Structures are given as C-alpha cells and as structure tokens.
Amino acid sequence: MIQRAAILGTGSFGTALAHLIGQSLQEVVMVGRDPEVAEGITRDHRNPRYMTKSSLPASVRATTRLEEAASGFPLILFCVPTSATRETATQLANAGLDPQTALLSCAKGIERGTGERMSTIIEACCPGHPVAVLSGPNHAEEIATDLATCAVIGCCDEALARDLQTLFTSPNFRSYTSDDLAGIELGGAIKNVYAIAAGITSGLGLGDNAIAALVTRALAEMTRLGVQLGGRIETFSGLSGVGDLIATCFSVHSRNHRVGLALGEGRSLKEAVDQLGMVAEGVPNTQSIYEAARRVGARTPIIDAVYAVLYEHKPAGHALKELLTRDPRPETD
Numbered sequence: 001m002i003q004r005a006a007i008l009g010t011g012s013f014g015t016a017l018a019h020l021i022g023q024s025l026q027e028v029v030m031v032g033r034d035p036e037v038a039e040g041i042t043r044d045h046r047n048p049r050y051m052t053k054s055s056l057p058a059s060v061r062a063t064t065r066l067e068e069a070a071s072g073f074p075l076i077l078f079c080v081p082t083s084a085t086r087e088t089a090t091q092l093a094n095a096g097l098d099p100q101t102a103l104l105s106c107a108k109g110i111e112r113g114t115g116e117r118m119s120t121i122i123e124a125c126c127p128g129h130p131v132a133v134l135s136g137p138n139h140a141e142e143i144a145t146d147l148a149t150c151a152v153i154g155c156c157d158e159a160l161a162r163d164l165q166t167l168f169t170s171p172n173f174r175s176y177t178s179d180d181l182a183g184i185e186l187g188g189a190i191k192n193v194y195a196i197a198a199g200i201t202s203g204l205g206l207g208d209n210a211i212a213a214l215v216t217r218a219l220a221e222m223t224r225l226g227v228q229l230g231g232r233i234e235t236f237s238g239l240s241g242v243g244d245l246i247a248t249c250f251s252v253h254s255r256n257h258r259v260g261l262a263l264g265e266g267r268s269l270k271e272a273v274d275q276l277g278m279v280a281e282g283v284p285n286t287q288s289i290y291e292a293a294r295r296v297g298a299r300t301p302i303i304d305a306v307y308a309v310l311y312e313h314k315p316a317g318h319a320l321k322e323l324l325t326r327d328p329r330p331e332t333d
C-alpha cells in the first residue's frame, strides 16, 4: 500500500491530484518553482495561484526543493508540462532518488524533435525505476471540486498497477488498468490538437453538427495515427482516447479549447496563449505530433489544418474550407 507520494508541479493538475490523493495518504509533498505558491500551500492548505477554490488535505505540504521529494516517497507524480519533463526527470535522478521509487507520468504530450512519450523519457532519465502513466477525461477544475470521473492507469508491473488503482479509487474517482502505455499516452497527446480544432470551429461560429463531425473524424484520425505510432487500436476507444477527446472538445475548462476559440474569433496565437496563463499542451504538441505523423507517413488532414493555422499563418476560415473541399472518400478508408 502506498502511504506517501510526491507531486512534481504545483500547477492546476498537480493541485487537483494533491486534493484527490491527499485524502487517503499520510503525506503528500508538492514540489514547485515559486516559493510564494509553496508557502501558501503549506500554510493555508490552498494553492494561491491555481485551483484557488479547492482546499488541500492536512497531509499536503509544498516545497521548492526537489531533494525533499527524491527520498522517502515510494511514488512520485510528474505534473509538469511535457516540455519540462526531461529536465525535471534528470534533476530528480541527480537528487538522490531512492532506488525503488515508482514514477507516474500525468502529463499529456510527446517531445518535440524526438517524438518520445513522457514514460520513455522518464525511464531513460531514471533507469531501473518502474514507470506508469495516468490519463483520461480529467479536468483539474472538476477533480479539485470532487466531481466524479474515471481514468486509466498504464502500467506493466501488476503489483504496482494494483497499488496505483487502489490509490486512484475514491467515491468520485474510478480507475482502470491497462498495459498499453503507448496507446494511453498517444491518445492524451493527440487529443490536445483536436481540442484546439474544436475551439476554432466554435470561434468561427459553426454549430453543433460541425463540432460533432469534427470530433468523429478526429477519432478516426487519432486512431489511425496512434496505431502507426505504436498504440493498440482498442485503447483509442477508451478513457484516454475518445473519453478525453470528448472532455476537451466540449468543455469550457479545456485550455486547448480556449486557445482554439480565441484563434477562431480572430486573435493571434500569442494573444490566445498569453490570455490563458496556463499551459496549453496542444500548442507545442501540434508541432511535435505533426512531425511524428510525417515521420510515419500518416494521413492527418485535421492535424495538418491546425498546424497551418498555428504555424503557417493560414486564416482559420481558409483551413476549414480546405478541409471540407478535399477529394471525397469512403468513411472507413
């Protein structure tokens, strides 16, 4: 049984998960960069910057010193953006990490340049440590206020998978297990791009039919690309695939959706990102996933359209028109 855990990242998701697992654990230490945030969490049992309405259990404290998390915690959660995962995992490995510590990746994205998944990066930086992943329709805002949801835990070690499933089981949180880490991580990464596309669609003033059509074709594209990149087909019909796709494409909470909405309404990418104040993984991941798709020769018209809007200055309306006027094809092709 896991009794203590460390959480790297004192942002939205780290705070939501501290709220969740802090209810059953003896001790949770959160590690962040901002001393004011860390002090606020420890003193007031509330994050002064993220998820500010959510109280944190008495078991939760925070620090800015990574060394405090490296030793004495059998489980460490990675809740920093994907762009910071390699650096954070390297620092952790050099901070005196206990040999048996399990590492759980909660971030959603793949690395720019290499196309690597977060679990493989963590494994490479912290060799010998068991690595698992958590994903699903899991908006921080809802977990932090005890609204019910489900997640899938990807883990190849059966005993650890059981321990993690026990930890991530509460009256408002149900978890499933799977050994398809690739499929789980790819679904969570790729859906970010479609959440931007859904936001753009809303921002352009299109209706429910258009968004339903987009999400349906996005699922076909995500499955096609995800299988080419190494995931199992059935995983994309699960919580980390279609489940998270629905959550982010239709939710007011989705940061990626909000970036898309701003773009559809005519704002620049910089304006859209600046007004958010939180990480929208779909922005860097549109690049990393577009590049990964090119490497395996996948047909990804929706990802290509989002890439053109974000990085080639194509007006969103033009990108939409091009998508709709492509050569006709069978639905299941």
Ligand SMILES: NC(=O)C1=CN([C@@H]2O[C@H](COP(=O)(O)OP(=O)(O)OC[C@H]3O[C@@H](n4cnc5c(N)ncnc54)[C@H](O)[C@@H]3O)[C@@H](O)[C@H]2O)C=CC1
Pocket: 009, 010, 011, 012, 013, 014, 032, 033, 034, 050, 079, 080, 081, 082, 083, 084, 088, 106, 107, 108, 109, 138, 139, 140, 141, 277, 278, 279, 281
């Ligand atoms: N917010 C959500 O509802 C969910 C987020 N996630 C994933 O969790 C990850 C983190 O997202 P959020 O917590 O939403 O982001 P956030 O923007 O709310 O917080 C990010 C945190 O990481 C820290 N950070 C940023 N750059 C860093 C660096 N270079 N080194 C160390 N720390 C750094 C920030 O100071 C902040 O504490 C992302 O990959 C996201 O996709 C997954 C599920 C749900």
Ligand SMILES: O=C(CO)COP(=O)(O)O
Pocket: 108, 136, 137, 138, 139, 140, 192, 195, 244, 247, 248, 253, 254, 255, 256, 257, 279, 280, 281
């Ligand atoms: O992954 C998420 C919910 O499952 C969060 O999505 P956003 O990053 O778009 O807010």
